[in-house]
Amino acid sequence: MMAIEVYNKPSHFNLFCQYFGIKSNAKLCYTYKVSSQPQYSYSLQTIDFIVEEIKKDPESIIRNLKEKLKKNKSTPGAKEF
Numbered sequence: 001m002m003a004i005e006v007y008n009k010p011s012h013f014n015l016f017c018q019y020f021g022i023k024s025n026a027k028l029c030y031t032y033k034v035s036s037q038p039q040y041s042y043s044l045q046t047i048d049f050i051v052e053e054i055k056k057d058p059e060s061i062i063r064n065l066k067e068k069l070k071k072n073k074s075t076p077g078a079k080e081f
Helices: 012-020 044-056 061-072
Strands: 029-032 039-042
Touching (some): 012 044, 012 061, 044 061
Antiparallel strands (some): 029 039
C-alpha cells in the first residue's frame, strides 16, 4: 500500500485565501482578535468571488493556484535577482 501524506497541505479554500490575499481584504474577511489565535469570518462576497474564479477555469484552477503559489515561494534568506 502507498502512504498518503496529508499534513501541511492547504485546503482548496486556503489556496484561494493565500493566492488572492483574502484574509487581508476587509471586504472579504473579518479578523476576530479575541485570543492569541485569530479567528476569521468571511463575507458572502468571498464565496461569490471564489465561484467566479472557478467558473473562469473549472478544470485546472486548483492545480494552477498550487503552481503559482509554489513559484512565488522564495527560500528564506535567499536574495531574489
